[in-house]
Amino acid sequence: xxxxxxxxxxxxxxxxxxxxxxxxxxxxxxxxxxxxxxxxxxxxxxxxxxxxxxxxxxxxxxxxxxxxxxxxxxxxxxxxxxxxxxxxxxxxxxxxxxxxxxxxxxxxxxxxxxxxxxxxxxxxxxxxxxxxxxxxxxxxxxxxxxxxxxxxxxxxxxxxxxxxxxxxxxxxxxxxxxxxxxxxxxxxxxxxxxxxxxxxxxxxxxxxxxxxxxxxxxxxxxxxxxxxxxxxxxxxxxxxxxxxxxxxxxxxxxxxxxxxxxxxxxxxxxxxxxxxxxxxxxxxxxx
Amino acid sequence: xxxxxxxxxxxxxxxxxxxxxxxxxxxxxxxxxxxxxxxxxxxxxxxxxxxxxxxxxxxxxxxxxxxxxxxxxxxxxxxxxxxxxxxxxxxxxxxxxxxxxxxxxxxxxxxxxxxxxxxxxxxxxxxxxxxxxxxxxxxxxxxxxxxxxx
Numbered sequence: 001x002x003x004x005x006x007x008x009x010x011x012x013x014x015x016x017x018x019x020x021x022x023x024x025x026x027x028x029x030x031x032x033x034x035x036x037x038x039x040x041x042x043x044x045x046x047x048x049x050x051x052x053x054x055x056x057x058x059x060x061x062x063x064x065x066x067x068x069x070x071x072x073x074x075x076x077x078x079x080x081x082x083x084x085x086x087x088x089x090x091x092x093x094x095x096x097x098x099x100x101x102x103x104x105x106x107x108x109x110x111x112x113x114x115x116x117x118x119x120x121x122x123x124x125x126x127x128x129x130x131x132x133x134x135x136x137x138x139x140x141x142x143x144x145x146x147x148x149x150x151x152x153x154x155x156x157x158x159x160x161x162x163x164x165x166x167x168x169x170x171x172x173x174x175x176x177x178x179x180x181x182x183x184x185x186x187x188x189x190x191x192x193x194x195x196x197x198x199x200x201x202x203x204x205x206x207x208x209x210x211x212x213x214x215x216x217x218x219x220x221x222x223x224x225x226x227x228x229x230x231x232x233x234x235x236x237x238x239x240x241x242x243x244x245x246x247x248x249x250x251x252x253x254x255x256x257x258x259x260x261x262x263x264x265x266x267x268x269x270x271x272x273x274x275x276x277x278x279x280x281x282x283x284x285x286x287x
Numbered sequence: 288x289x290x291x292x293x294x295x296x297x298x299x300x301x302x303x304x305x306x307x308x309x310x311x312x313x314x315x316x317x318x319x320x321x322x323x324x325x326x327x328x329x330x331x332x333x334x335x336x337x338x339x340x341x342x343x344x345x346x347x348x349x350x351x352x353x354x355x356x357x358x359x360x361x362x363x364x365x366x367x368x369x370x371x372x373x374x375x376x377x378x379x380x381x382x383x384x385x386x387x388x389x390x391x392x393x394x395x396x397x398x399x400x401x402x403x404x405x406x407x408x409x410x411x412x413x414x415x416x417x418x419x420x421x422x423x424x425x426x427x428x429x430x431x432x433x434x435x436x437x
Contacts, residue, residue, distance in 0.1 A: 037408050037410060037411050038368065038369070038370055038371045038411060039311065039371070039403065039404075039406065039407070039411075040311055040314055040315050040318065040370045040371050040374065041368060041370055043308065043311050043312065043315060044315045044318075044370055054406070055408060056406040056407070056408065057406055093368045094343070094368075121368065122367065122368060125367070125368075193409060246409065246410070247408075247409055249408070249410075275409070
């Protein structure tokens, strides 16, 4: 049994170690995808054979605040040479914030044949593993995308309003200062894109980074995660849970943890998050 | 208020590079020139007062007065993956250290979009804008302090 399997996750197969990646660099059934917040990181050096998926350029609609549609997703996956049978292995900076975000968007289109590299980019670097600046080119695929399904993994504001009114569980994964609303009033802080500070009523605060080990960015064990989300925040595996942050990126990390590592079947990411809720007229806010 | 001359030159240079990957390579090269704040000025753990608000790369800024009354700006970036923060630090040091304080105080934070382009995440742009804003604030406080002492 591998070290990851020993951690007790419900779906350990969604995580791979850096060793596993090193042994699959030339595996044609695998496409390694780097997704970062920092646009300079991938060009400065990446895992050999890895392609880049950039959140702003590749996954967002260029005009509306929304994700790309079926045609855009299909074009993206064809360009990256990904087929329905390709296992997409995501990794990135910020302990995989953006890797889980990209993975979440792929899930909206039903491409759930994906994994996350435990520890992300920083672990690969700290282990002294090779990086390259060579950008690989793969033969385009004939990928046929499904329509985006926003029902299963995504929550919209009206649904979140109904969710909070029904007193269903929610997790706010932002920092405590954002959760309390204090940061919006801190001097010298730039505007966070919201007119009001605080959190959605009923949401429990569990900052996203608590799910990872600070020393190497790997995910905590299932027992440690249950202590965090179940014993401290009161969640139960059968709960209908909504997670949110500022724009839905950090909360995709928590979505990944709850859905895949702890096996929750009903977890939705509210990507409108605080930049929407904190600007809405008339919605309830708690401080 | 005029923008510091060296900053204008750097922004013009970056703006003249139409190819995105070329501009990114230039910024990566700039980040490679990053030098941490000298130990004579600051040592770990760096004080919270020097930490850039909203910067998730844990950037710190340390002003050092020059004999002519202007400021040198020194930086620390604690996130080993904070390559954009390092590039921004090099640009701010190259273009604003020694520049007239009244001009530095008026440098707008949104120059980060001229440097990196519009395709920045909200968190990244806030952190980089926080660096520019903090440098401008340090210059502004220095100007106000000189005024109060006159």
